[in-house]
Amino acid sequence: ADLTISCGAVGAELELCEQGVAAWEEKTGHEVDIVSTPNSSTERLSLYQQILSAQSGDIDVLQIDVVWPGLLANHLLDLHQTLGEKAAQGHFATIVDNNTVDGRLVAMPWFTDAGVLYYRKDLLEKYGFTPPETWQELTETATQIQAKEREAGSEKMWGYVFQGRAYEGLTCNALEWVASNDGGAIVDADGEITIDNPNTASALDLAASWIGEITPQGALNYSEEEARGIFQSGNAVFMRNWPYAWSLTQSDDSKVAGKVGVVKLPHGAEGESAAALGGWNLAVSKYSENPELASQLVAFLTGEPEQKRRAIQAAYNPTLTALYQDEEVLAAVPFFGTLYDTFTNAVARPSAVTGDNYGQVSNAFFNATHSVLSGEQSGAQAVAQLKSELSRIKRRRW
Numbered sequence: 001a002d003l004t005i006s007c008g009a010v011g012a013e014l015e016l017c018e019q020g021v022a023a024w025e026e027k028t029g030h031e032v033d034i035v036s037t038p039n040s041s042t043e044r045l046s047l048y049q050q051i052l053s054a055q056s057g058d059i060d061v062l063q064i065d066v067v068w069p070g071l072l073a074n075h076l077l078d079l080h081q082t083l084g085e086k087a088a089q090g091h092f093a094t095i096v097d098n099n100t101v102d103g104r105l106v107a108m109p110w111f112t113d114a115g116v117l118y119y120r121k122d123l124l125e126k127y128g129f130t131p132p133e134t135w136q137e138l139t140e141t142a143t144q145i146q147a148k149e150r151e152a153g154s155e156k157m158w159g160y161v162f163q164g165r166a167y168e169g170l171t172c173n174a175l176e177w178v179a180s181n182d183g184g185a186i187v188d189a190d191g192e193i194t195i196d197n198p199n200t201a202s203a204l205d206l207a208a209s210w211i212g213e214i215t216p217q218g219a220l221n222y223s224e225e226e227a228r229g230i231f232q233s234g235n236a237v238f239m240r241n242w243p244y245a246w247s248l249t250q251s252d253d254s255k256v257a258g259k260v261g262v263v264k265l266p267h268g269a270e271g272e273s274a275a276a277l278g279g280w281n282l283a284v285s286k287y288s289e290n291p292e293l294a295s296q297l298v299a300f301l302t303g304e305p306e307q308k309r310r311a312i313q314a315a316y317n318p319t320l321t322a323l324y325q326d327e328e329v330l331a332a333v334p335f336f337g338t339l340y341d342t343f344t345n346a347v348a349r350p351s352a353v354t355g356d357n358y359g360q361v362s363n364a365f366f367n368a369t370h371s372v373l374s375g376e377q378s379g380a381q382a383v384a385q386l387k388s389e390l391s392r393i394k395r396r397r398w
């Protein structure tokens with residue numbers, strides 16, 4: 001093959017990547033190998049760090065998470081050099097900024113992401129509820145519907161599923177609980193560690209109270225796909241997930257097709273709804289033997305026709321702003337219109353400010369959160385310990 005690209009394999013994303021690559025092969029006559037990567041963003045990062053630190057040219061084009069540009073920049077090509085200064089024109093400026101490290105465009109935006117709340121329209125209607133505005137309301141609605149559905153014979157019904165495994169996805173969920181309860185964003189824009197506050201502690205305690213009650217104990221090991229599996233088989237009232245789950249819940253083999261609504265996530269007693277900013281980008285390895293050709297593939301996959309196809313077919317949020325005005329896109333995924341503000345105001349994880357240390361910061365945060373969810377310590381104990389751990393990491397470098 002002329003090139004190798006790595007793609008994620010969550011939901012339908014590998015298939016979508018294969019289709020995009022096949023279209024480019026057809027257009028150019030080049031051959032591309034596709035390497036699929038682990039579903040967990042945390043595991044994917046370790047894999048990439050191994051490959052790149054060995055300066056291996058095995059993968060030319062890498063799908064990289066929105067929190068990685070700072071971590072991987074030294075191993076990535078400046079795409080301004082191969083695609084020109086205007087390469088990223090038309091994409092959300094905040095994402096382009098995020099992907100620009102020391103003036104170098106190290107990745108092209110491919111899709112953006114933000115946490116949203118999926119709910120069972122049919123069940124809320126059946127029992128006379130509206131989608132919850134606050135986490136407290138979600139807890140109450142989920143508790144009541146779960147109890148009533150179980151009484152009516154749906155023994156496997158749960159109130160709320162989310163990503164509770166100790167990995168990057170839990171950092172995103174917990175950041176949403178904390179930011180929407182006025183607890184801040186782990187580390188603030190000036191690099192100050194702000195996590196040890198009562199609003200953060202109470203947000204984590206509320207989440208811990210769900211486990212075993214409205215959320216299965218097994219959720220302590222759920223990532224995106226396990227949560228989707230439960231919701232899509234009709235066994236949950238609410239689910240926190242990313243937009244990709246929309247198309248799959250509407251597919252022919254879904255038990256909940258036509259019964260799902262999507263709204264912004266609830267907020268805490270103190271704050272306003274917050275969605276974690278996610279998303280993926282395409283980068284070219286500095287060790288690629290074919291940087292020009294690899295850049296051409298990146299330009300094609302991140303271009304308008306591909307982004308539109310991916311939005312319509314599989315609900316991947318475009319990074320090209322104009323596609324949010326596109327009628328076909330809005331018809332396929334109505335909440336790209338109704339939740340536009342959620343996507344543009346999503347809360348970033350502190351990757352820009354913590355630089356090379358982001359991986360350690362996120363690990364410390366998701367492990368602390370996981371220990372609260374699993375009942376090992378209270379929210380207050382966890383955030384106090386987390387503060388000293390983050391201070392240690394900060395003292396070493398940041």
Ligand SMILES: OC[C@H]1O[C@H](O[C@H]2O[C@H](CO)[C@@H](O)[C@H](O)[C@H]2O)[C@H](O)[C@@H](O)[C@@H]1O
Binds near residue numbers: 112243
């Ligand atoms: O929305 C589909 C994508 O879901 C994952 O990525 C998102 O969650 C990650 C945490 O689990 C987060 O770091 C990333 O920024 C989000 O976009 C999954 O890793 C992707 O493969 C998938 O396309």
